[in-house]
Amino acid sequence: MKYYIGIDLGGTNVRTLLVDETGKSYSEVKDATERDNGPDYVCSKIIRQIESLDCSVCGGLENVQGIGIGVPGPVDTEHGVMIMATNLPGFENYPICEKLSSRFNLPVFIDNDANVAGLAEALLGAGKGKPTCYYVTISTGIGGAFIVNGQLVSGGRGHAGEIGNIIVKNNGYKFGGLNPGAVEGEASGTAITRKGKEILGEDKVAHAGDVFRLADEGDIKAQGIVDECISELATMFANIAHTVDPHCFIIGGGVMKSKRYFYDKLVEQFNSKIHVGMRGYIPLLETELEDCGAIGAAMLPMSKLK
Amino acid sequence: MKYYIGIDLGGTNVRTLLVDETGKSYSEVKDATERDNGPDYVCSKIIRQIESLDCSVCGGLENVQGIGIGVPGPVDTEHGVMIMATNLPGFENYPICEKLSSRFNLPVFIDNDANVAGLAEALLGAGKGKPTCYYVTISTGIGGAFIVNGQLVSGGRGHAGEIGNIIVKNNGYKFGGLNPGAVEGEASGTAITRKGKEILGEDKVAHAGDVFRLADEGDIKAQGIVDECISELATMFANIAHTVDPHCFIIGGGVMKSKRYFYDKLVEQFNSKIHVGMRGYIPLLETELEDCGAIGAAMLPMSKLK
Numbered sequence: 182m183k184y185y186i187g188i189d190l191g192g193t194n195v196r197t198l199l200v201d202e203t204g205k206s207y208s209e210v211k212d213a214t215e216r217d218n219g220p221d222y223v224c225s226k227i228i229r230q231i232e233s234l235d236c237s238v239c240g241g242l243e244n245v246q247g248i249g250i251g252v253p254g255p256v257d258t259e260h261g262v263m264i265m266a267t268n269l270p271g272f273e274n275y276p277i278c279e280k281l282s283s284r285f286n287l288p289v290f291i292d293n294d295a296n297v298a299g300l301a302e303a304l305l306g307a308g309k310g311k312p313t314c315y316y317v318t319i320s321t322g323i324g325g326a327f328i329v330n331g332q333l334v335s336g337g338r339g340h341a342g343e344i345g346n347i348i349v350k351n352n353g354y355k356f357g358g359l360n361p362g363a364v365e366g367e368a369s370g371t372a373i374t375r376k377g378k379e380i381l382g383e384d385k386v387a388h389a390g391d392v393f394r395l396a397d398e399g400d401i402k403a404q405g406i407v408d409e410c411i412s413e414l415a416t417m418f419a420n421i422a423h424t425v426d427p428h429c430f431i432i433g434g435g436v437m438k439s440k441r442y443f444y445d446k447l448v449e450q451f452n453s454k455i456h457v458g459m460r461g462y463i464p465l466l467e468t469e470l471e472d473c474g475a476i477g478a479a480m481l482p483m484s485k486l487k
Numbered sequence: 488m489k490y491y492i493g494i495d496l497g498g499t500n501v502r503t504l505l506v507d508e509t510g511k512s513y514s515e516v517k518d519a520t521e522r523d524n525g526p527d528y529v530c531s532k533i534i535r536q537i538e539s540l541d542c543s544v545c546g547g548l549e550n551v552q553g554i555g556i557g558v559p560g561p562v563d564t565e566h567g568v569m570i571m572a573t574n575l576p577g578f579e580n581y582p583i584c585e586k587l588s589s590r591f592n593l594p595v596f597i598d599n600d601a602n603v604a605g606l607a608e609a610l611l612g613a614g615k616g617k618p619t620c621y622y623v624t625i626s627t628g629i630g631g632a633f634i635v636n637g638q639l640v641s642g643g644r645g646h647a648g649e650i651g652n653i654i655v656k657n658n659g660y661k662f663g664g665l666n667p668g669a670v671e672g673e674a675s676g677t678a679i680t681r682k683g684k685e686i687l688g689e690d691k692v693a694h695a696g697d698v699f700r701l702a703d704e705g706d707i708k709a710q711g712i713v714d715e716c717i718s719e720l721a722t723m724f725a726n727i728a729h730t731v732d733p734h735c736f737i738i739g740g741g742v743m744k745s746k747r748y749f750y751d752k753l754v755e756q757f758n759s760k761i762h763v764g765m766r767g768y769i770p771l772l773e774t775e776l777e778d779c780g781a782i783g784a785a786m787l788p789m790s791k792l793k
Contacts, residue, residue: 255762255764264764265764312643313640313642313643325730327730327731329635329640334619334635334731334732335732336619336731336732336733336734337618337619337732337733337734337735337768337769338732338764338765338768338769339732339764340728340729340732340761340762340764340765341730341731341732342730342732343729343732343762343765344729344730345729346725346729346761346762347725347726347729347730348655348722348725348726348760349654350657351656351657358762358763360725360760416654419652419653419654419666420653420654420726420730421730422646423646423649423650423651423652423653424631424633424647424648424650424653424726424727424730424731425633425640425642425647425730425731426640426641426642426643426644426645426646426647426648426649427642427643428642428643429643454654454666455646455652456561456646456649456652456664457664458561458570458571458644458645458646459644459646459649462643462644463643463644
């Protein structure tokens with residue numbers, strides 16, 4: 182059995198795990214990130230976390246195979262640094278992998294949090310055994326990850342899976358740095374909530390789930406919002422399918438809590454928007470793992486070193 | 488040096504090559520396919536072609552490493568059969584790989600013609616040395632191929648690269664079995680010609696090149712067609728980039744003959760439709776190889792057996 186260390190480095194918390202190759206966790210340390218103290222401070226904190234892990238199951242830290250880090254934002258995987266770090270000030274180009282690698286004399290890999298979550302699902306969750314998986318998370322935003330033969334396709338600039346910026350509507354809503362009509366601006370949890378507040382009223386809609394519930398209760402305007410979002414998500418899934426024809430999609434994120442209100446229609450519309458020869462062959466699976474950021478990060482060295 | 492046999496099996500001609508691992512060709516046989524005689528007849532013809540190759544450079548057929556076949560249509564690469572074969576009647580599920588493999592006692596691989604052309608470009612042409620390449624051909628139709636670390640991503644149902652069906656326009660033109668507003672119906676050579684004939688007149692436009700030329704000469708309506716097509720192609724490229732973030736695009740096909748009229752604008756618009764952190768990092772390269780179907784097919788066993 183081989184053992185790996187996974188680090189889920191978020192803007193709020195940082196969590197470090199010792200796991201084996203099946204994803205089983207043996208030891209965990211979690212702390213507030215305290216990002217405002219800067220990258221050197223956070224890096225020291227991670228080093229202490231790693232040193233605090235109980236590695237007796239593998240006879241000590243020296244028998245661990247490697248370290249993986251998941252971070253919020255695009256990553257230059259070749260050089261082991263973040264490209265943009267909105268939620269971790271100072272981490273742009275900060276040599277986090279080099280620092281941990283020289284401290285522990287272990288190989289260290291980094292990728293973004295959606296990618297490592299997708300990797301965990303592909304290797305240990307819904308995608309287990311599939312040659313290729315496209316992971317999609319529909320939540321506040323929309324993100325994804327493409328996994329081929331157990332390896333992440335991170336992209337030349339770490340932007341593979343930035344599917345929230347896929348254009349699904351001409352001259353659509355312009356949100357932040359995204360394209361007008363990008364699917365994240367049209368059909369994310371945030372977008373559904375925004376449309377709900379605009380069309381149904383601020384008092385009726387606190388979150389996307391309210392829009393789905395009202396549609397289910399027969400509100401025609403809410404049904405219009407839901408139908409439009411389903412159509413736009415189906416366009417996004419179809420565009421991805423024509424680009425890489427994955428063996429499955431794996432769908433996670435908060436919007437899946439309302440799955441019963443939209444999933445069947447989404448599957449139907451997705452299949453109507455792909456080539457005849459693909460119809461019925463690409464399952465839209467639900468994620469199986471919970472809170473898999475640190476486990477997915479631990480899968481990075483496993484996938485790279487095999 | 489290792490040697491491979493590549494077969495470009497088209498609806499009109501079938502061509503068989505002996506090449507080495509650098510893509511250098513040593514012997515070639517080409518015949519009319521005579522597809523109407525059925526798959527057994529065509530298969531016998533391919534067997535004769537292989538037996539006719541001069542394999543003295545590697546000391547005979549028994550020293551060849553493997554055989555690759557490129558075919559027009561989606562392929563089930565796992566079972567080595569075509570899924571649809573509009574241009575090769577009877578080849579659906581026909582065990583072409585099994586037949587050649589048992590006859591010559593060699594591993595045999597099959598993939599569609601756009602995929603093998605993309606593989607050749609990735610390994611020997613414009614993409615040489617790049618970790619990932621997305622090949623795009625804009626011609627009568629629009630197709631593509633995704634190559635990761637020298638391997639084709641063919642997809643679960645052989646439809647990876649069927650990018651002609653990517654939706655770029657809501658409620659757009661409906662062409663054949665494609666989605667309304669699919670990029671192939673809006674911005675392929677055929678689409679540009681169709682729009683040109685409709686808007687500029689049957690007498691002025693024989694092919695897409697005429698539309699580009701008229702736009703260049705100052706015809707406002709022709710400029711409108713060209714601008715719209717560039718915008719739609721840019722949307723397609725951006726959607727692919729957000730899905731897989733390739734290290735480069737490689738663009739081929741007949742429409743590239745009019746490159747000087749649209750390429751700079753396409754690059755500009757593509758970059759305006761992708762995330763800030765990707766801008767300027769994904770080159771849109773032109774293909775370097777000519778007539779690379781059979782060479783690309785020969786690269787299939789090379790990429791699979793390495």
